[in-house]
Amino acid sequence: MSDLPELIGPAPDLIDPVIGYRQWRLVDRTLSSLFNDTRWARARLTAHCDSREHHPEVVPDHACSCGIYAYYDPCPRTASAATRDLVAGAVVMWGHVELHGTGLRAEHAQIVALELPLSLGSKRRTVLEITDQLGVVAVAHRRLRSVARQQGVPIDSSLRPPRVREPIVGSWRWSLVS
Ligand SMILES: [Zn+2]
Numbered sequence: 001m002s003d004l005p006e007l008i009g010p011a012p013d014l015i016d017p018v019i020g021y022r023q024w025r026l027v028d029r030t031l032s033s034l035f036n037d038t039r040w041a042r043a044r045l046t047a048h049c050d051s052r053e054h055h056p057e058v059v060p061d062h063a064c065s066c067g068i069y070a071y072y073d074p075c076p077r078t079a080s081a082a083t084r085d086l087v088a089g090a091v092v093m094w095g096h097v098e099l100h101g102t103g104l105r106a107e108h109a110q111i112v113a114l115e116l117p118l119s120l121g122s123k124r125r126t127v128l129e130i131t132d133q134l135g136v137v138a139v140a141h142r143r144l145r146s147v148a149r150q151q152g153v154p155i156d157s158s159l160r161p162p163r164v165r166e167p168i169v170g171s172w173r174w175s176l177v178s
Pocket of ligand 1: 049050051054059060061064065066
């Protein structure tokens with residue numbers, strides 16, 4: 001039921017929260033996941049799975065596509081800066097974690113920082129409004145990594161499975177409760 005790439009070896013024992021980078025879409029001045037309509041009304045989210053194909057308390061499941069997704073590295077600044085409604089940011093993730101070629105899936109995630117748009121217009125005001133509501137910081141793209149490292153650890157490249165040709169984005173299907 002899943003076309004996610006196979007993992008190599010068991011998941012590492014991750015004790016500290018790990019850093020991930022994501023993008024969101026601005027919908028009604030709220031952050032929304034890109035590939036479903038999950039609203040991030042709070043900084044912290046816990047994933048759940050309604051596939052009924054594995055134990056509901058094991059999220060993300062290795063063979064399923066559930067969990068909260070993030071990339072290992074920041075999204076290119078141009079991926080969101082040039083748009084009216086995409087916002088990039090950093091999260092820390094913990095609980096069950098599955099590692100893939102370009103990113104990871106986790107049980108829990110908390111926003112650390114959102115990236116400030118280059119423009120001074122309404123998108124910037126909305127991002128500042130959201131970071132204020134969520135109690136997180138808004139930072140320039142170049143500061144995203146250093147701010148994230150104050151609250152989590154990056155997944156070492158030696159732990160990352162090899163990249164696969166298919167982007168994992170194509171199989172992003174998950175649901176969340178806040
Ligand atoms: Zn699942």
